[in-house]
Amino acid sequence: MNKQTFDQLNETLYYEQLDNGLDVYILPKAGFNKSFATFTTKYGSIDNHFIPLGKKDALKVPDGIAHFLEHKLFEDEDGDVFQLFSKQGASANAFTSFTRTAYLFSSTSSVEQNLKTLLDFVQKPYFTEESVEKEKGIIGQEIKMYDDNPDWRGYFGLISNLYEYHPVKIDIAGTIESINEVTKDLLYTCYETFYHPNNMLLFIVGNVDPEEMMKLVKENQAAKEFSKPEKIDRFFEAEPPEVDQASQEIAMNVKTGKCLVGFKDRSPDRQGEALLKHELSINILLEMMFGPSSENYETLYEEGLIDDTFSFDYSGELGFGFSVIGGDTSKPDELSDRIKSMVEEFVKRELHEETMESIRKKKIGYFLKSLNSPEYIANQFTRYQFNDMNLFDVIPTLESITIEDLNAAMAEHFKTDTQYSKCLVKPKGDS
Amino acid sequence: MEAVNVNQFTEGPVCVHVIQSKTYKTNTLVLHIRAPLTKEDHTKRALLPLVMQSGSKDYPTRQKIRQSLDELYGASLTGDVNKKGENHLISFRLEVANERYLKDNTPLLEEAFKMMTSVVANPLVEDGGFKDSILTSEKRNLKQRIESVYDDKIRYANMRLNEEMCKDEPYGLFVYGNASELDEITPAALYDYYKKIMQEDVLDLYVVGDVEVDEIKKLVQAHLAFPERKDQTPSSAEKEKTRTIEENEIIEQQDLKQGKLHLGYRTNITYQDDEYFALQLFNGLFGGFSHSKLFINVREKASLAYYAASRVESHKGLLMVMSGIETSNYDKAVRIIREQMEAMKNGDFDDAQLEQTKAVLKNQLLETMDAPRGLVELMYHNELGEKKRELDEWIPGIEKVTKEDVVSVAEKVELDTIYFLKGTEDDSGE
Numbered sequence: 001m002n003k004q005t006f007d008q009l010n011e012t013l014y015y016e017q018l019d020n021g022l023d024v025y026i027l028p029k030a031g032f033n034k035s036f037a038t039f040t041t042k043y044g045s046i047d048n049h050f051i052p053l054g055k056k057d058a059l060k061v062p063d064g065i066a067h068f069l070e071h072k073l074f075e076d077e078d079g080d081v082f083q084l085f086s087k088q089g090a091s092a093n094a095f096t097s098f099t100r101t102a103y104l105f106s107s108t109s110s111v112e113q114n115l116k117t118l119l120d121f122v123q124k125p126y127f128t129e130e131s132v133e134k135e136k137g138i139i140g141q142e143i144k145m146y147d148d149n150p151d152w153r154g155y156f157g158l159i160s161n162l163y164e165y166h167p168v169k170i171d172i173a174g175t176i177e178s179i180n181e182v183t184k185d186l187l188y189t190c191y192e193t194f195y196h197p198n199n200m201l202l203f204i205v206g207n208v209d210p211e212e213m214m215k216l217v218k219e220n221q222a223a224k225e226f227s228k229p230e231k232i233d234r235f236f237e238a239e240p241p242e243v244d245q246a247s248q249e250i251a252m253n254v255k256t257g258k259c260l261v262g263f264k265d266r267s268p269d270r271q272g273e274a275l276l277k278h279e280l281s282i283n284i285l286l287e288m289m290f291g292p293s294s295e296n297y298e299t300l301y302e303e304g305l306i307d308d309t310f311s312f313d314y315s316g317e318l319g320f321g322f323s324v325i326g327g328d329t330s331k332p333d334e335l336s337d338r339i340k341s342m343v344e345e346f347v348k349r350e351l352h353e354e355t356m357e358s359i360r361k362k363k364i365g366y367f368l369k370s371l372n373s374p375e376y377i378a379n380q381f382t383r384y385q386f387n388d389m390n391l392f393d394v395i396p397t398l399e400s401i402t403i404e405d406l407n408a409a410m411a412e413h414f415k416t417d418t419q420y421s422k423c424l425v426k427p428k429g430d431s
Numbered sequence: 432m433e434a435v436n437v438n439q440f441t442e443g444p445v446c447v448h449v450i451q452s453k454t455y456k457t458n459t460l461v462l463h464i465r466a467p468l469t470k471e472d473h474t475k476r477a478l479l480p481l482v483m484q485s486g487s488k489d490y491p492t493r494q495k496i497r498q499s500l501d502e503l504y505g506a507s508l509t510g511d512v513n514k515k516g517e518n519h520l521i522s523f524r525l526e527v528a529n530e531r532y533l534k535d536n537t538p539l540l541e542e543a544f545k546m547m548t549s550v551v552a553n554p555l556v557e558d559g560g561f562k563d564s565i566l567t568s569e570k571r572n573l574k575q576r577i578e579s580v581y582d583d584k585i586r587y588a589n590m591r592l593n594e595e596m597c598k599d600e601p602y603g604l605f606v607y608g609n610a611s612e613l614d615e616i617t618p619a620a621l622y623d624y625y626k627k628i629m630q631e632d633v634l635d636l637y638v639v640g641d642v643e644v645d646e647i648k649k650l651v652q653a654h655l656a657f658p659e660r661k662d663q664t665p666s667s668a669e670k671e672k673t674r675t676i677e678e679n680e681i682i683e684q685q686d687l688k689q690g691k692l693h694l695g696y697r698t699n700i701t702y703q704d705d706e707y708f709a710l711q712l713f714n715g716l717f718g719g720f721s722h723s724k725l726f727i728n729v730r731e732k733a734s735l736a737y738y739a740a741s742r743v744e745s746h747k748g749l750l751m752v753m754s755g756i757e758t759s760n761y762d763k764a765v766r767i768i769r770e771q772m773e774a775m776k777n778g779d780f781d782d783a784q785l786e787q788t789k790a791v792l793k794n795q796l797l798e799t800m801d802a803p804r805g806l807v808e809l810m811y812h813n814e815l816g817e818k819k820r821e822l823d824e825w826i827p828g829i830e831k832v833t834k835e836d837v838v839s840v841a842e843k844v845e846l847d848t849i850y851f852l853k854g855t856e857d858d859s860g861e
Binding site: 008009010029030031032033034080082083086087088089090091092106107108109134135136137138139141142144145147148149150253254255256291292293294295297298301302304307308309328330358359361362363364365366368369371372373374428 | 452453454455456457492493494497498500501502503504505506507526527528529532533534535564568571572575576578579581582583584685686687688689720721722726727730731734735736737738755756757783786787788790791793794795797798800801802803
């Protein structure tokens with residue numbers, strides 16, 4: 001077993017890659033009652049065009065199928081896996097993102113039993129026509145719940161402005177129509193292709209003995225048979241570097257409007273250190289431009305254009321990357337114009353070393369705070385690993401970023417002529 | 432379970448609770464300022480923490496406060512209001528990195544402590560009132576916050592259910608106040624209200640982290656010194672009277688894709704009562720978890736909803752069910768939910784299910800204790816109720832509950848109000 005220590009943070013990480021290709025990471029945390037494990041496949045909503053395992057021809061699958069599969073894995077011949085976890089005192093859950101599907105449990109007792117349950121249910125698909133049909137009702141309600149949610153609609157509205165072809169623009173759960181096309185056989189096809197241990201990562205964090213945990217995982221995996229690991233071919237249409245659409249308005253049954261503006265990465269091909277540096281740089285820049293301690297924030301707040309829902313975020317993976325800025329506002333048009341011109345002003349000015357230092361400190365403190373959360377560690381570590389980065393490099397990388405790095409990221413990312421778009425949510429009948 | 436070392440002392444009117452733990456990489460401060468929820472003051476009270484954290488004597492603008500927090504390695508400071516039973520809490524929370532994990536050795540805890548107490552104890556005052564411009568922007572901020580509840584339909588349905596169900600009780604008041612009262616609030620009136628709460632409200636400060644008790648004592652003495660109060664018993668919320676309940680059905684309509692079905696029950700049991708743990712088990716079996724009756728029957732079997740859950744308000748003794756359904760399925764969903772409640776009253780669950788619920792509840796409790804805020808939340812129950820329960824009494828309390836206890840809780844639970852926010856969308860095209 002490999003062992004890596006992070007002295008400054010007082011953490012030790014254990015790692016091994018098993019014979020079947022599964023990556024296993026264990027981070028012991030003394031003092032916590034809770035143990036937490038995530039079992040994640042590198043398969044998300046964007047993986048809708050690929051060559052199925054053992055086949056020659058590429059297949060396009062219905063939107064939302066990765067998420068549908070996530071729901072269905074919780075059912076097996078003997079019933080509902082939630083039940084099994086709760087009998088063992090654990091709570092289980094799962095989520096599907098653009099690029100990952102994660103299954104997880106947290107428990108304060110019977111950690112070993114729960115870990116076995118996690119490995120076993122994810123590695124034992126069981127779908128019937130009947131249960132697939134029933135799930136369509138449940139997921140249909142999940143989709144409708146999001147349809148009534150103005151934040152979600154605004155967010156996906158913006159992404160669909162930014163991208164012309166890339167499947168990141170498709171809602172993770174799909175649509176009522178697309179999930180109707182899901183069948184038992186299609187679910188098996190996706191499962192066989194993407195749930196090979198070689199495409200998965202197990203992360204265990206909590207009050208555990210790493211040696212014992214690793215032994216358990218190895219024995220569990222050795223008792224199962226898997227085909228030889230194969231590289232998965234996924235296809236994405238060529239995406240233009242510029243945004244697809246500069247603006248969109250959505251009328252909804254709301255009282256307060258929303259304004260979201262976004263910037264699309266021109267060349268989202270970074271991985272590893274380059275991606276880590278890029279995303280941290282964009283985050284620092286966003287904080288300098290629009291963080292609560294910035295001049296711009298103060299101005300927008302004083303002008304009554306924003307309230308404390310105003311925020312920003314950057315998402316970057318192989319193939320796509322974008323930042324989102326915005327929040328609730330009674331004047332969506334005015335706010336989007338102001339944000340745009342503030343960005344234009346900002347890129348013209350010189351960056352101050354002092355402001356950068358202050359933001360750097362803030363980011364380091366936030367990172368320490370997030371290490372209190374086993375959920376954060378497990379989820380983020382996996383995301384970083386799938387992009388060839390290491391979560392524990394965040395502080396050293398934050399410390400190494402220079403004004404030049406920021407200038408380079410700024411020049412590429414914050415271009416209002418070609419990379420910018422806005423999505424406004426407005427009260428119905430208000431336009 | 433890791434032993435939790437709690438030290439308690441009072442300094443003037445402030446009751447200080449120090450929870451020593453080496454588990455976290457941060458130190459957490461929580462100050463609760465408590466008073467009864469009243470129609471007269473609830474809007475002012477919601478506005479106050481927003482105004483206070485927008486400027487203090489030492490940090491006269493929002494931006495100055497935020498910049499200083501950034502300098503303290505992104506210390507986070509939030510001030511907000513909450514409703515616990517019929518108490519209206521103003522809470523300030525601050526979390527700051529423990530400097531031992533940093534290369535820098537600025538005394539972060541002390542600096543952060545100064546920040547928070549400056550906001551709480553030394554507000555920015557001009558001409559006998561809060562600063563006019565701050566008041567204006569925070570009124571706007573709060574107004575938008577109140578309105579945004581309408582936009583989040585789950586929260587909106589919750590608020591409406593509370594309003595309808597507790598029409599004649601303080602609990603029916605909305606935690607963020609009433610937007611139409613905002614215009615009336617003057618800088619001087621709000622400052623008078625501030626002075627009043629500093630004289631009268633109950634103050635509890637929690638400090639969680641790898642800290643020394645003496646160190647905290649010194650910090651409190653140096654920065655959070657309030658004048659001693661005249662001997663007075665703190666006013667606490669009125670005890671609920673027994674009332675006769677008639678089932679009430681409220682149906683509203685909005686342009687929505689999904690209907691929101693929320694049901695309010697009176698459990699007639701609160702944190703004060705010995706049956707409190709049995710109530711937790713009742714809720715767990717009925718709708719609290721993914722193995723409970725609502726999840727299995729509304730979602731898994733009937734496929735009517737993505738979520739169908741219940742939760743308990745510990746200090747008011749209410750149980751709220753919420754679910755998102757197709758508008759046309761209203762009758763069916765209500766029928767299934769009623770049937771589940773009947774099943775609970777009939778003791779239609781076995782020992783294995785009871786044990787399963789105990790296991791999940793214990794797990795949830797231990798997990799809550801893993802987070803500094805969760806720990807504070809649990810401990811604060813003891814200040815809200817007259818009943819004191821130590822943290823290590825909770826798990827044995829859950830263990831002891833029998834099936835008979837749960838059934839006897841079920842017998843007390845009464846449906847009060849059904850609230851349905853129905854959609855207009857034609858949903859026949861599924």
